[in-house]
Amino acid sequence: MFSLYSSFAIDFFSFLICVVLIVSYHMFLRFKIKKNPAYTVQAVNAMARKIWVEHVMASDKDILAIQTLRNTTMSATFLASTAVLLIMGVLTLSSQDAHLNGVWHILNVIGDVPVSIWLTKLILLLLDLIVAFFSFAMSIRIYNHVGFLINVPLTLKNQVITPAYVATHLNRAGHFYSTGMRAYYFLVPLTFWLFGPYFMLTATVALLVALYYLDRAPQIKIERDID
Secondary structure, eight states: OOOHHHHHHHHHHHHHHHHHHHHHHHHHHHHHHHHOTTSBHHHHHHHHHHHHHHHHHHHTOHHHHHHHHHHHHHHHHHHHHHHHHHHHHHHHHHTTHHHHHHHHTTTOTTOOOOHHHHHHHHHHHHHHHHHHHHHHHHHHHHHHHHHHHTTSOGGGOOSSSOHHHHHHHHHHHHHHHHHHHHHHHHHHHHHHHTTOHHHHHHHHHHHHHHHHHHHBOOOOOOOOOOO
């Protein structure tokens, strides 16, 4: 049976390794985007949103803008509501630590861990869900602002509300939405951490492999006509 210090050390270093892996992966994405702005799906979507705003404001397609923003707002609202339900579930687990601590660590090779470590894991899980809720809530807020901004006619020649200005707001909403989705993804290793640090490490590696294929934009080869 491991001592309190040994259990804490294994959990702490496992968590630290997972954080380093995740941060390294996102630094890798930043490096690739600098070399190729269309490397990730998120970067391509940002460019597409900018072009979409310019097209809508130039052609006065109000119905298209309303339908698109409504769909994105409904999606963010659903995910924010789901985050609230999950937060309530985590709070319920925290009040039953005495009964569930041993059950969740049946598969843990280091054995039962102290209640303090168990509660720390739940707090980190709770913080991740709070970040998800805040991100989706902010995306809803900005989408609502964009709904008014994008319908300002270009014929008014307003010096502030330009397509570039509206696209910046829309991309901010998209950034918050992506952050919320990232927080949901990170729930996977945090949840497996409840079973043990080695499960968290395995889940983190599997998540990063999946994200590598999900984040990367499809590479289209341009075929040239040969005379």
